[in-house]
Amino acid sequence: MPKKPELHVRTLALYAVSLLFLLFQLYQVLFTGMHPMISTPLHLVFSLAVIFLDAPLDKQGKTLWKKLLDILLLVLLAIDLFYILSQTDRLTSRIQYLSPVTAFDMVICVIVLITVLEATRRKLGLFLFGFILFFIAYAWLGEYFPGIFRYSGTDFRYFTECLTMGTGGIYGSPLYTSVNSLFYFVIFGVLFADCGGGQLLIDIAMRVANKGYGGPAKAAVISSGLMGMISGSASANVVTTGSITIPLMKRTGYLPHEAGAVEAAASTGGQIMPPIMGVGAFMMAELLGISYFSIAKAAIIPAFAYFFSIFCIVGGIARKRNLRSSQVDLSQPLEYSSEGSDMETDAISSKPILVRLYLLIPIVVLVYYICTGASLMRAGTRASIMVILCNLLNYRFNRSSYLGAKKICRLLLKGIKQAADIALPTAACGIVIGLVVQSGLATKIARLISVLGADNLLIALIITMIGCMILGMALPAAAAYLIANILFASVLTGLGISPLSANLFIFYFGIFAQITPPVCIASYTAAGIAEANMWKTGWTAVSYAAVALFVPYIFVYSPSILFVGSALEIVYGTFILLYGVWILAIARTGYLLGNLKMWERIVFGASAIAMIIPEPITDYIGLGVGTVMLALIYFRTRWKVKTLDT
Secondary structure, three states: OOOOHHHHHHHHHHHHHHHHHHHHHHHHHHOOOOOHHHHHHHHHHHHHHHHHHHOOOOOOOOOHHHHHHHHHHHHHHHHHHHHHHHOHHHHHHOOOOOOOOOHHHHHHHHHHHHHHHHHHHHHOOHHHHHHHHHHHHHHHHHHHOOHHHOOOOOOHHHHHHHHHOOOOOOOOHHHHHHHHHHHHHHHHHHHHHHOOHHHHHHHHHHHHHOOOEOHHHHHHHHHHHHHHHHHOOHHHHHHHHHHHHHHHHHHHOOOHHHHHHHHHHHHHHHHHOOOOOOHHHHHHHHHHOOOHHHHHHHHHHHHHHHHHHHHHHHHHHHHHHOOEHHHOOOOOOOOOOOOOOOOOOOOOOOOOOHHHHHHHHHHHHHHHHHHOOOOHHHHHHHHHHHHHHHHHHHHHHOHHHOOOHHHHHHHHHHHHHHHHHHHHHHHHHHHHHHHHHHHOHHHHHHHHHHHHHOOOHHHHHHHHHHHHHHHHHHOOHHHHHHHHHHHHHHHHHHOOOOHHHHHHHHHHHHHHHHHOOOOOHHHHHHHHHHOOOHHHHHHHHHHHOHHHHOHHHHHHHOHHHHOOOOHHHHHHHHHHHHHHHHHHHHHHHOEOOOEOOHHHHHHHHHHHHHHHOOOHHHHHHHHHHHHHHHHHHHHHHHHHHHHHHO
């Protein structure tokens, strides 16, 4: 059945806008780049146009008023585009808060607000939409708020100046990061995953881990970590790797909610796994004014500890129940396959791995340029070009993964849509950030937390943790990090925490809220694939990822695991952390050379927590008690074996 004319026109318009968007971003790489007050608004205009064309109010084109509203929104974006191009000289030379604000500037501010708010409502839900409206109302009605939150209010000129006439509101650092790095890494991730690289990472994990006890679950942990390095999205990671690993875990003998929980916990951890990590890590580098390499390096040990913990837990469960990988028949088709990816996910690939290792060259290129200090946009672009070159080699060595020009164009469109979806929350949060700074609300909240915590660091950290997790449950990871940064970071740094530790603390808890009920997108997605109870899957995922609740406190009190300090301090801190994580996994599974009694699990758990608490005396107590318990169980098991032999 042929497409309706209006649908065909919208599709052509989407392709045309996406092409212009891509050319604009390539111009930023190939030439010196535009002034931030031009490049950032243009990036937002293109992103919003892609969103409105891809997600219209009336997808079937049957309701006239909805079609007219979509057309009106596109016309408003065209007016904004005309404004940016016609006012280039003035926008790049004016001095914020000193140069005059014209009536045209104020009209454009209203247009930008309307389009960003409507896109937010469509794509990100009513919570963030209402959250932004609250802060807009606060900017105008602050004089009616009680006590410490009272604010004298604003006028329209100052409101416009704050939000759209400088680099501190909508066009601030978060959206600037989207222009200069996130766009290129999203494109790279999509190309790499669908040109055979994603399938190769999964196959490597399956070959390495799919042996012995709990192989598919261990493979899920490894593959999710590897894919998470590239995708940086928990739910996308769940769909991509979970479509293979969850059915295999169920076949091995894991209960459905356990299989979903393993995948959800591992996929969420992908957002803290270097070299790419989650979107917030790029924004963190921009906000802190340090290299992205510094962020990625600091995240290595905590990320390894997280995955090591889950790996030990799934292995302990498998040994406790005697779940061997020999029970899995890889020749049978899987029960679920991803609909959101062009990757081969219908079965485990049996193709040799060695002849496909060239597909990892783009990752090597990416890491090399990041480590040598190249700009992130150039690193991402060069890695993407390398993916396309490797795709040409697919025609000779890996024909089933070869993608022709038409499919590459579709992948680019898919990546551009994802990049637009990431640009939107950065712009939306820019509204909140600008208004919070303008009104001094961040300072007031910092003062309130200081009063509640009485300058006690631990209480301030707990309050921050709760706030970050609430934001992380309700908002996308990037939005949660940005808002938590403006609300809580100054509190933590004011109490003596380094900016890097404070920001990573906020970043981690915003991410792990995605597996914490009642709102846990990653857990719910995994539960859907596993056909399991969503609530049960969510809480099980939390128990598997329990180490994530402790690690942020560790690097606040003992930053050695962030590669801060002497080599001896880093080695000692890492050893104690990993040893404590292993003991905690033993307590969680209740298995070590045999089933443990409840009191033994409690002792192991207490000793693990003592080691994880970053104090020398608790380290020594936990290390001693844990080691004694390990020795007792080892000799008890040997004695039982000798008795049976006798």
